[in-house]
Amino acid sequence: MAWLDAHILTIILMCPVVGLGIVMLIHNGKDLLIKQVAAVSSGLSLVLSLRVWALFDASTAELQMVERVAWLPSAGINYIVGVDGLSLAMVLLTGIVFFTGVLTMWELTNRVKEYFAFTMALVAGVFGVFISQDLFFFFLFYELAVLPMYLLIAIWGSTRREFAAMKLTLFLLAGSALLFPALIGLAHYSGLNTFDMTLLAEADTDWGGMGLILFGFIYVGFGVLAGIFPFHTWSPIGHVAAPTAVSMLHAGVLMKLGAYGVLRIGMIILPEAMGSWAPVIAVLALCNILYGAFVALGQTDLKYMIGYSSVSHMGVVMLGLATMTHAGISGAIFQMFAHGIMTALFFSCVGHIYDRTHTREISRLGGLFHTMPRASTLFIIAGMAGIGVPCLASFWAEFLVFVAAVKTWPIIGILAICGLVASALFVLRVIQKTFFGPPLEAWKDLPDISNGMLPARLILAGTLLVFGIIPGLMLTNLDESVRALVAVLAG
Amino acid sequence: MTLNAWADIAIGAPLAVFFAMLLGMRAWPRAVVGLSLLSALAVALATWMMALNLPEGGFTSSVPWAVTDDFSVSFGYRLTGLSTAMACVVGTIHLLVQVYSVGYMADDPHKARFFGTLSLFATAMLGIVLSADLAQTFIAWELVGLASYLLIGFWNAKPAAAQAAKKAFIMTRFGDLGLFAGLALMVSRLGDLKIDTVLLAVEANTWEPGFVTAIGLCLLCGIAGKSAQFPLHTWLPDAMEGPTPVSSLLHSATMVAAGVYLFALLQPLFLASEFTATFALGLAVFTALLAATVACVETDMKRVLAWSSISQLSFMLMGLAAGSQVAGFFHLVTHAGFKCLLFLSAGLFIHAAHTGDLLAIGRKVGRSAPVAALGLVVGCVALSGFPGFAGFMSKELVLHAVHEQGMVFYSGALLTSALTAYYAFRLVFLALFDPERESVEAHPSAALKWQQGVVVILAVLTLGIGWTGGDLARHLGASADEAHIHWMSSGVAFAMVALVLGAGLAFVDFGRGGERAGSFAKFPAMHRFFASGWGVDAFWRTFSDVGIAGLTRLALLIDRGAIDRTVDGTGAATKVLGGVAARMQNGRVQLYLSIALGLLATGLLALGAM
């Protein structure tokens, strides 16, 4: 057990990798076995992330469960993993979304082996990003997480999948193209010739103008993945084309990578530059919030609607980061977590509906509440979380962010609050048109979510509720790390 | 048991019912109903225990809930005269409505969901009332919105109900923005939002006046949304699409009362800025008048009551804005009683007539439902401000307070009282005294017993409640004098005149049979104007169709036209560039080699130069 605890992060990382290896060895036709392997691998990673959560010591901002292996010492590249408050929530989020994503795709029949292999590669990348404390590995895992997306969407997707996959890939690669020089630049201009993020953060390098440029690269590079305005258009189209669980992973986890990257690399290593960039970030975040909500309001496709709502919600994350206050940053991270769970729930419900009705056109649906009470209830829970209804996790996130925003930038903050109405508008509109109203003849006999497929969704909904009622679970763990970060940001 | 424990029970018991329903007890609806009733009983008991055991100077307890360095949110109870009194109203009405619902919803297949959500409603409302922290209040406030959404849209297969639920949620949310902004503004100066902290800060008078005014207006926005004041009131009449017990609860003790309660709670804050106070008063008078005129021409029984609620809520706010907590709050209490009674009676009528149309009810049911008729008469008499009845006592206090604020407001209020009397008696006359009455067969049912019982109890309560003003004032920490009516004053005389004029006109119009159109119909333009709710609804529809939809279209246009086109344009440009590059890719290895070496040489030269 002690050995396990000492290497727990690497083991988490290995869960999908080993799962991938085993899946590759399984004969193509044995779908059930492949799914079982995937479920075990994802379940194990979830259990281990819970274990990390339990082991985490909230009373310090230091990195914990650190593992350090020299890899290319001459180039300053080492394998360093560790978690602090900022990444802890992300690890748990990934564990939950991965597990539920696998369960959601239990009914998949098309090229099962490849699907789960790619998914696990993707998740390995995501875990890697969240635990890496070395820029090189961070980037490596980042790319690993981004690239399987193309195939997952292009092969298993639906509407305009090739186009969407290509657009998504081009966008993300463009982001990477900005990131790569920026990361090299960080290692180079720090004068330390190291990729160790902790060392880079602790060094009191005077970045000067170079810091501003590097931060810009990092912000835009990661921001593309986080869907910042105006680099967001790939995201909804990708959601629409992607299969259910990929949408879950995409909106639930992948978009968080972007925000996490800005936080972990941009803000921690280049705090002064963050100070200069903050107003820009805040204004763009405001654009995200309002603009995303209004575009969502105009959508006729369920997934597009959720896709744009993600754009709006990621704006909340960026706004929180831009406040550079304890409450704001805590809220932003909370929002990353909550939004991840929430969209996963959203997409898993939409996926169920789409699988049964074969349409996502809002105008063609209606009265589903009576044929699919479970799916509808879960969707409504997700929707309520989306519009910030209390007792669901995202309420706290938005509350903290907006209050902090009003304190830092009153005008932007109050305008951002207006976004809440817009998001309420589109969520309620969609609930009304899709679930309420007289049940339509066409969908009358469609089955609801079966008992077997329910647990995945219940886990997601339950997580939303638990963190909504006991926000301290999240905030306590964030406390010290965010405080340290705020201290750095304040100079 | 400690006060804290009672408060826990008051909030926790209904919440437990809700979660039990959510987590699968839906399969056993009868169990949910039983549990729900039990919890309602517990809540009522708890609220009364809190009120009766309230120590001098109140009781406060709190535990941290969400803590950050910039501010923290705590969960706790702040029991004062005001909050416990309000809690009693909520608890009692909630219990009565639940009992009524047992009969009302007896045949509904989804009654488990109904009772669960109703319990959530109670939890949320009590959350507002007992809260020690404005952030907690806000949370509960939002939950009230959620619960009302679910309840109004309970029969969601009915498109109108779904639409009304959405409207209620969105409009109150509009108000909540203001509330949220106000809270956020406060937090930017304070470390937390504990009510005591806020009140102390207001008392210390350290904030600049503009800031106080801004906060006040923001909060007022939230109150206007929840308590259905102009211009955010239009959701309330539509909310009648929900089941009648919901309307009853919504209008009397929860939801709409929440706004008024918040005003009462933070009264010092509002009064600290003269502008806010005057603005609130003006808004209340205007809304009262508006709503009353609409009520005079409305033909749906529940909608008349809804407009009347808006008007009466304005009266409460008038009292509070005029500076009298006792007056405003007392009116809330009495109104809770009689409006609940009215709705539940209306429910009986509608149940019997299968329609909400006043004329149809008069024709089909009328006096053949004695219990309903009793409720209606008692309620309307109280509503109209008949001396000695509940409405009169509290309204008199309000008018008295408003009188001190200037003749304009007072005359407006007085005119509204006259109109109130008119539409109250119009309701009675239209419903009970229809000369062309058809014969009806009675629908005796066991379920009806529950409902009739509740109506009777409420009628008795309504009769008595008007005389509790003194006790209430004492409980609120004021002197009993504040609730004393000066019978021999000019104010009472004016009120009597207004009552007589209103009631008389109603009798002239409807009491004697005839065409039953009313005096307002003689001025068609005005009638239309009133019937359309002064065009506010149309305004919102235009706002939604033109404003919101326009913004949406604009955003879509930008997204598809500008951003996506730019992005795809970049793609196309890349393609063109790729074409150019492909020309270079002509299959001549020699060319590739030359290019590679040229680049290498350049690089080497550059390195050499460095």
Place this chain on the structure above:
Amino acid sequence: MLDLALGILIVLTFAGATMAVVLKKVFHNLLGFGLSLVGLAGISLVLGSEFVALMQLLIFLGGITVAMVFAVMMSTPREQSEEPRTADRVAPALLVGAGFPAVMIALLLGGSFPTSPVTEELFGVREIGLALLTTFELPFEAISLLLLAAIIGAVAVARRTRERPDG
């Protein structure tokens, strides 16, 4: 004496190399290449790398050149018309072919490489063998894998077209 030998070898090498490039018949090119290889092996010998010199002879001359001859014999009829050598083909080749090494030589003469005292000791086969099996074992193995792959690849490429007689 050594200078004289080196001079002769250089002449040999460049004469061969020039033949290898300029002459129009591929077979003559090959002969020039062979000549140049002999000179090159000599230069290696002058530099004290006996084993490398022998390997140059054994592999380049005995293996590669012979294989090329084989290929030429299999593929180039003697009377095949020669490629035209027009100015627009020569000029760019000359430009790049001269320009790039000019840059290199310029850089070369501009700076100087660190030199250690010249070791007169001849490093024999034994030392090279030891180095190959100790320090450079991994690249050695990699090279052998590469060669294996090359053999298989060559066979595969050459054979595939055989199955497509009309190709």
Place this chain on the structure above:
Amino acid sequence: MSGLIDSVQGVLGGWLTELVIGFVLLAVLITLNAMFMVWFERKVAGWVQGRHGPLHHGPFGLAQTALDVVKLLGKEFIIPSKVDRPVFLLAPIIAFLPALAILSLIPYSADMTLTDAQSGLLIVFAFGGLSLGGIFMGGWSSNNKYALLGAIRAVSQNIAYELPLLLSAMAIVLMSGTLNLTEIVDAQAGYRWNVFFQPLAMLIFLISAAAETNRAPFDIPEAESELVAGFHTEYPAMGFAVFFLAEYTYMFAVCAIGAVLFLGGAAGPLLPGPVWLLLKVYFLLFLMVMARWTYPRLRFDQLMNLAWKYLIPLALGNLMLTAFVLKLVQT
């Protein structure tokens, strides 16, 4: 004579003089050998076929070959019109020179070596490869399809048999731990000839050697019945003579190497070293000649199969077995 040597030595320096004298002696040796071999072959052929062979000129017809040479020298050297002249003329010389170079490396006795190179064996193989150049140059430049086909056959055959040749020799290198021919001979001192330890290697070596020198039964590059005379079809007079000379020289060289590698080189009782070496060489040559007159010519595909499917794997196996046994013995 010694005066001449001294004066030459004065001009050129010691080692160069030795070299020049050595090559002159070698030239003599080569010429004599070639003449002897032609006679020897014809005699053996006669013996095998139950007839007499050359008889009339000199004792046992020994002068026959000398007269043949005179005849060849006297013939007109016709150069066909469409040949590639420089290459055509150069080809016989290129074919001849490497064989000469090889001979200069052979240790004729314990202290009689022209060049005692450290990597002697490698040099031998390097030059051995070169001799092929003459063949393909001749074949290609002749502008004759028989000649070209012969050259192609020669090239592919040489490439194929170079491998087993080298591999079998490597087994000896492993055993003696050196590439120096003198040291290889020394390692076999005391009649511990390698042929006793490596019979298989010797067999492979001899077969490959026969193929390398285009000897029957591997003489398909010059198979008369198919290709007229193969790569030297177009060569008249001296050109043909030099090719002939080169072939016999190369045979001699290969057998000398075989003797050095497997039969203890110049070692032997009573008689001086060079004599012993010549005896061994001619014994091997006798074997080759016998093979020529005993076995039918192989088909081209059989030839290739023999190399790639049998000899190379066998040689490889032998090499690995040797390495294994050596390791076992050492530890």
Place this chain on the structure above:
Amino acid sequence: MADDLNTYLIISCALFAIGLFGVLLRRNLVAMLIGVELMLNAVIINLVAFAKFSAPEPVTGQVFALFVIGIAAAEAAVGLSIVLAVHKSRGSISVDDLQELAG
């Protein structure tokens, strides 16, 4: 001259130049291959020269030269097999006839 590093480096450069010129000038695949081999030989000279004059361990340079030779052999094998394949499929080994990838 024979003990100056620059001599060999210039030889190597010049040889490389000739090889490069050959690759660029010729259209015959085999001739181009010869050019490449010349360039590789230039590299070998470089390595061996550095092995003698400036490497701390002369054997390293020689070993790398051997590797280059090995790679050259592999390259020639594959290259020539391609030549044969090309010849078989189109009857010509001029690169001018192999431009199907041109865009």
